[in-house]
Amino acid sequence: MEEKKLCLGIESTAHTFSVAIVSKDKILADEREVYKPPLGEGIHPYEAAQHHFRAARKVLQNALKKSKRKIEDMDVIAYSAGPGLGPCLRVGAVVARSISTYYDKPMTAVNHAMGHIELANFFSKAKDPVIVLVSGGHTLVSTYLHKKWRIFGETLDITLGQLFDQLGREMGYNSPAGKYIETLAGQGTKYLDMPYTVKGNDVSYSGLLTFAKNLLKKDNKREDVCFSVQETAFAMLTEVTERLLAFSEKREIVLTGGVAANKRLQEMIKSLSLVHNSSFSVIPRKYSGDCGAQIALVGLLQYESGNVVEVDKSFIKQSWRIDEVHVTWRN
Amino acid sequence: MEKLIKVGAEANIYLDNWDGIKVVRKTRRPKPYWKKELDDKIRRTRTIREAQFLTSVKELGVLTPIVYFVDPFLGEIIMEYVDGVRVKDLLNMDSKTGFIMLYEAGKGLAKMHKHNIIHGDPTTSNFIMRDRKLYFIDFGLAFYSTRLEDKAVDLHLLKQVIKSAHPEVFSKGFKMVIEGYQQIFGIVKPVLDNIKEIERRGRYATLD
Incomplete structure (x- = not known):
């Protein structure tokens, strides 16, 4: 052998x-x-x-x-x-x-x-997926075509990881702060109206960050701010993911990158995969x-x-x- | 009678019969994975916005389906069925005609931009050719703006879509868009410069 x-x-x-x-x-x-x-x-x-x-x-x-x-x-x-x-x-x-x-x-x-991307594919065994890559360095949706992973939509400014890190820093946490934000968000109950910015297939998080920082200064509960930021930021991302699914007509979704460890994000993307009759897999926690x-x-x-x-x-x-x-x- | 013809990103598209006419019924689905407050707000505003722009751009000479009926609370629009080919598919079948349609798409966007209307989602699946004429659909993300930046983003989005979905015809394809745009808009250098500026701001963009 x-x-x-x-x-x-x-x-x-x-x-x-x-x-x-x-x-x-x-x-x-x-x-x-x-x-x-x-x-x-x-x-x-x-x-x-x-x-x-x-x-x-x-x-x-x-x-x-x-x-x-x-x-x-x-x-x-x-x-x-x-x-x-x-x-x-x-x-x-x-x-x-x-x-x-x-x-x-x-x-x-x-x-x-x-x-x-490829490590997530290694675990998921997906053949021709739509990739949702979310981390401190990247926030993008991509799919493979003609020898390249094509970027269909991405952040126009900061990434999801940066959004969470900078919001975390404002509250005194060190980076990466995603897990603190997720825990606080899990205790939030009140949805505060937030700026929602999707431009075609792209998202923008910088306005959301400024808005959330200001809410923190104005005596809003941290839990509610984190909850609302998470809901809004992920809603924007799921929207562009759905756009790529609809546009590419592909039937597999793979979630990867550091922010993929977030349970709420997994739940949202899994739920949208059901709507589109698609398979869903997420990179194992250890390798996210x-x-x-x-x-x-x-x-x-x-x-x-x-x-x-x-x-x-x-x-x-x-x-x-x-x-x-x-x-x-x-x- | 009704037949689901497309599960879009946010809406289901049905072919239906409405008072004896063959129509498209576009229903924005409730998103079970979104907070209800956010979902209701977005579905309602986009439905109203789409219906308004589908109608108002006709005055500018942009072809769109005729709107018959709108229910913002259900997130539903009933409109004319444009029985044609998506430019997305056309580019794969007959790129020569596809290029002509991209030229028309550039013209259409320029007509809107001249009147400060931004389409917001100009992808090749939102352009339909019927009888060799180009129809624009899906105005759910459309808005009014006088900013050059917003017009440039509109073109940037289309550029990105051609590049990612039709890489083999990218340079000619986008050139056709710009030629069409120029014919209506006149001087295009400021908007092209602004597109470059947007690309430079992109993550990990190569500076040149």
Whole structure:
């Protein structure tokens, strides 16, 4: 029997430094260390990068130990090349280049968002889905057509993750604040009227954020504000998701990214999938946030379809849209 | 008698018989996964808005289905059945005619924009060709605005749809839209510049 190909993937776009080892059908290890900013503050790129440098060695060792493999066993080294914070991206790229040079392994550069998409597809087994990608870096609906994941609709300003983080910060929580917002929202009862901004297939959350911050200053209950923000923000997202379903006439929905862990969002998208006779799946909680597995998995797909990068041509791109990636592993 | 012909993003489209006429009945579905207050408000306002714009743009020379009956509380409009081909499908079957229709779509949008009406949802599935004439449907997101930005967003949306759903005819297709738009609107540079500006603001956009 032919030995399965192995990919070691490194994630370091933002808060998380993670190393994973995967084969085509299995995640052998996925180890992480997450940078935590001080209470009430957001991510500081240089401090996060410092954290990643300090964590790198231990995370790598843990991943190898967990997978019971050695670096020599790897077929390819993948790293998240963007989009993300420059200082953080550089850490992952440096670690990948070092391993690649020292052990003479090919390297492949992965788009981080592609990782969220393909990892979710790996778990869901969906063939031709509509993707709803919601995280700190992305809020978009996408579907595959002619060698690219096409962006059908997206946020015109901040992402759902940023909306929650910034609202959380206003109340003194640190990022990522999604889980605090979700808990508070679960205790809210009163729906406060909020600005609802859908422009065609795109959404805009910045007006909603300002509005919600002002409501907090005016003695409204936190629980009610969080509840209303969540309801309104998710309603906007479900609307554009429905638009893509109707337009593409596809019948599978896959929810992925850090905010996919939100139960209320899952419930809403599941409910709309029933209306449209579509299947619904959500990425497992453990893999919804940033992780090495998303990078390793795409890295393996890229490697097997001949998409590798020379060490001296390896790059990072702080801005890198998903629809700029030429997909080599799908028809 | 009634027949469900399309489950749209927010509405069900039925082919029906209304007082002896073959009509389309568009019903905005209650969304069980939305808060009722939000859902009722949005369905009601969009139904009224759609009916008003379907009618008012006719004066500008934009073809739309005739509105026969509106029930804002049920979220329902009964209108003429435009028995034609969606430009979305046309582009896949006969791109040459598809381009002519995109040119017409550009003209139609410009006629509306000149009078400060923004369609709000100009996708290729909302343009229907019948007898080689272009009909606009789905005015649920339409609104009045004098801002150049809103007109640019309208064109940007159409550009995005052509790019994501019809990538193989994208450059020619969008060029046709702009040519049609220019014929009615005249000087298009400010609006094209504004589209670029919107794209630059997009997440992770490549700066050039």
